[in-house]
Amino acid sequence: MLLSRTLLKRHSxxxxxxxxxxxxxxxxxxxxxxxxSAAFLKTFAMSWPAFWDAVSSPRVVASYRLTFGASLxxxxxxxxxxxxxxxxxxxxDFPFKRLVDALVDLPFALPTAVAGIALTAIYAENGWIGxxxxxxxxxTPLGVFVALVFIGLPFVVRTVQPVLEDVNRELEEAAxxxxxxxxxxxxxxxxxxxxxxxxTGFALAFARALGEYGSVIFIAGNMPMVSEITPLLIITKLxxxxxxxxxxxxxxxxxxxxxxxxLINSLQTWARKRQGGV
Amino acid sequence: MNTLAAPAAAAPDxxxxxxxxxxxxxxxxxxxxVLIAAALAFLTLFLFVPLVTxxxxxxxxxxxxxxxxxxxxxxxxxILLTLIAAGISVPMxxxxxxxxxxxxxxxxxxxxxxxxxxxxxxxSVSPVIAGLIYVLVFGLQGWLGPWLQAHDLKIIFAVxxxxxxxxxxxxxxxxxxxxxxxxxxxxxxxxAARVLGASGWQMFWRVTLPNVKWALLYGxxxxxxxxxxxxxxxxxxxxxxxxQTNTMxxxxxxxxxxYQFAAAFAVASLLALLALVTLGLKYVVExxxxxxxxxxxxxxx
Numbered sequence: 001m002l003l004s005r006t007l008l009k010r011h012s013x014x015x016x017x018x019x020x021x022x023x024x025x026x027x028x029x030x031x032x033x034x035x036x037s038a039a040f041l042k043t044f045a046m047s048w049p050a051f052w053d054a055v056s057s058p059r060v061v062a063s064y065r066l067t068f069g070a071s072l073x074x075x076x077x078x079x080x081x082x083x084x085x086x087x088x089x090x091x092x093d094f095p096f097k098r099l100v101d102a103l104v105d106l107p108f109a110l111p112t113a114v115a116g117i118a119l120t121a122i123y124a125e126n127g128w129i130g131x132x133x134x135x136x137x138x139x140t141p142l143g144v145f146v147a148l149v150f151i152g153l154p155f156v157v158r159t160v161q162p163v164l165e166d167v168n169r170e171l172e173e174a175a176x177x178x179x180x181x182x183x184x185x186x187x188x189x190x191x192x193x194x195x196x197x198x199x200t201g202f203a204l205a206f207a208r209a210l211g212e213y214g215s216v217i218f219i220a221g222n223m224p225m226v227s228e229i230t231p232l233l234i235i236t237k238l239x240x241x242x243x244x245x246x247x248x249x250x251x252x253x254x255x256x257x258x259x260x261x262x263l264i265n266s267l268q269t270w271a272r273k274r275q276g277g278v
Numbered sequence: 279m280n281t282l283a284a285p286a287a288a289a290p291d292x293x294x295x296x297x298x299x300x301x302x303x304x305x306x307x308x309x310x311x312v313l314i315a316a317a318l319a320f321l322t323l324f325l326f327v328p329l330v331t332x333x334x335x336x337x338x339x340x341x342x343x344x345x346x347x348x349x350x351x352x353x354x355x356x357i358l359l360t361l362i363a364a365g366i367s368v369p370m371x372x373x374x375x376x377x378x379x380x381x382x383x384x385x386x387x388x389x390x391x392x393x394x395x396x397x398x399x400x401x402s403v404s405p406v407i408a409g410l411i412y413v414l415v416f417g418l419q420g421w422l423g424p425w426l427q428a429h430d431l432k433i434i435f436a437v438x439x440x441x442x443x444x445x446x447x448x449x450x451x452x453x454x455x456x457x458x459x460x461x462x463x464x465x466x467x468x469x470a471a472r473v474l475g476a477s478g479w480q481m482f483w484r485v486t487l488p489n490v491k492w493a494l495l496y497g498x499x500x501x502x503x504x505x506x507x508x509x510x511x512x513x514x515x516x517x518x519x520x521x522q523t524n525t526m527x528x529x530x531x532x533x534x535x536x537y538q539f540a541a542a543f544a545v546a547s548l549l550a551l552l553a554l555v556t557l558g559l560k561y562v563v564e565x566x567x568x569x570x571x572x573x574x575x576x577x578x579x
Contacts, residue, residue, distance in 0.1 A: 020377040028393075034415070036403070108503075117543065118332045122328060250411075
């Protein structure tokens with residue numbers, strides 16, 4: 001009763017508001033908010049120098065560099081090829097198109113550990129693809145990149161695809177009749193329409209890559225200072241009973257993730273407005 | 279837009295003209311071929327080859343090794359634990375998803391956007407951190423650690439911890455599928471049911487639930503796939519006790535680190551199969567949801 005009286009903006013004849021919202025709030029508090037706040041409270045209990053030491057030691061900084069660099073590179077590659085894949089799926093016909101379309105979601109459905117061991121086997125020196133490459137992929141930072149490309153692959157395709165489907169062909173025809181080349185039409189008409197969705201997909205892929213663990217640890221080799229990602233470092237510290245150190249690094253990652261979440265939310269709002277305007 | 283395409287199609291040398299409906303918005307055939315080839319090459323390198331590899335490596339040493347790998351006691355207990363973890367966490371998140379969607383989609387209340395953002399939160403948290411926060415609450419040095427130990431209860435390095443971590447990472451799936459559909463459907467049907475004298479639960483079972491059944495199933499499928507495959511979060515809280523706290527993904531890791539590659543890929547192939555079934559079901563259900571959304575959209579106009 002209390003919830004409906006204080007929160008509800010106008011009366012409704014439908015029942016169950018108190019029960020539904022009450023349960024949802026209790027559940028979200030117990031499962032998400034209380035445990036997450038534990039991480040922040042644990043960090044507040046640390047002194048500032050201790051916190052700074054934990055999050056800025058050379059080994060940790062090396063892991064940030066690898067995690068951010070590889071995530072950024074993977075998200076960029078996915079942005080480019082994601083756009084190409086979305087374009088091809090929306091505009092062209094080719095054999096097994098529906099199967100290909102359905103399989104794009106595989107990284108969402110395939111457990112990360114399975115992806116990890118499969119990618120490691122393929123890109124190892126004697127693997128199906130690795131043996132043809134002049135450089136090592138598995139057990140190097142490049143392996144981290146490969147795993148993160150796999151993990152982020154569906155995001156750009158799935159955010160750009162629906163927008164591309166809605167693009168009004170008349171706009172392109174108008175551009176063509178006004179003398180625009182196909183490339184001009186693409187860069188001046190189509191790209192601005194899909195840009196918000198493309199950026200959203202890029203940000204989603206980047207955010208997912210930052211926290212990824214399962215697929216990366218098999219292929220990375222996990223050498224400190226070279227191929228050790230930040231999430232792995234959290235586990236390493238935890239296994240050494242350095243709970244405070246692990247939590248400090250986790251809080252840094254969490255704050256970055258929350259900032260990205262806000263960015264993604266505003267990008268999506270922008271995308272919706274754009275789409276409504278076209 | 280057909281008015282523009284019509285003259286081209288009716289031109290006398292129609293046989294030589296491009297067969298597309300949109301001559302003005304179609305690229306040269308070579309551009310199309312290059313784009314399709316680029317897309318397929320990219321997907322092959324990063325998607326298809328890994329998928330095929332799982333099954334190839336799993337059966338490389340023959341059926342006997344494969345069957346032995348998935349039926350030995352440790353593998354069986356890992357499969358059982360994975361089923362238990364998914365069997366508990368999926369219904370829990372289903373109950374949450376339905377209540378959150380009911381409140382958010384059918385009522386107008388203060389703080390709705392905050393709640394929506396909170397629901398998405400677990401997706402942006404690294405799985406490793408999802409495990410860590412439960413260690414901070416229930417672990418030996420955690421908030422409830424001493425109390426739990428005094429009462430001889432174990433959550434971390436035991437099954438309850440695995441279930442909790444799984445619940446966290448699969449938290450948003452059902453709610454996210456239900457909320458947009460229920461928002462689009464509006465309140466009229468439920469209001470009509472109420473006016474006609476249905477009780478709250480009658481309205482829920484006879485009107486609300488049938489209206490969202492496909493989206494609900496879709497959310498459950500995605501939730502289940504993630505629950506059975508979760509690795510990072512579960513890895514932190516499990517303690518890796520063979521035969522007791524190893525789920526299938528953790529069992530794969532142990533086999534792999536012991537260089538039992540064929541066995542690791544055999545267990546992995548079961549999860550890959552689950553992923554393929556998930557994608558198949560997802561495809562079927564997606565078609566239904568699309569159909570349903572279209573009919574809802576049509577009515578709104």
